[in-house]
Amino acid sequence: METTTLTAGGIVCGGCANSVKKALLAVPGVADVAVEVATQRVTVTHDERVDRATVVGTLTKAGFTPAS
Numbered sequence: 001m002e003t004t005t006l007t008a009g010g011i012v013c014g015g016c017a018n019s020v021k022k023a024l025l026a027v028p029g030v031a032d033v034a035v036e037v038a039t040q041r042v043t044v045t046h047d048e049r050v051d052r053a054t055v056v057g058t059l060t061k062a063g064f065t066p067a068s
């Protein structure tokens with residue numbers, strides 16, 4: 001398992017955090033997602049099918065603004 005951590009604009013409450021988790025957990029290869037609302041930090045645990053671009057793309061599609 002690998003870990004990708006990034007920050008994403010638009011995460012402002014627990015509902016956003018749930019949206020982020022739901023979107024990322026739907027991606028094949030994602031095992032776990034942790035979201036910290038205060039820092040807008042997203043930590044994704046995943047296998048080799050997932051890379052940073054996948055995480056950025058998924059967050060963008062879900063309506064958030066990931067820092068690259």
Ligand SMILES: [Cu+2]
Pocket residue numbers: 011012013014015016017
């Ligand atoms: Cu929210």
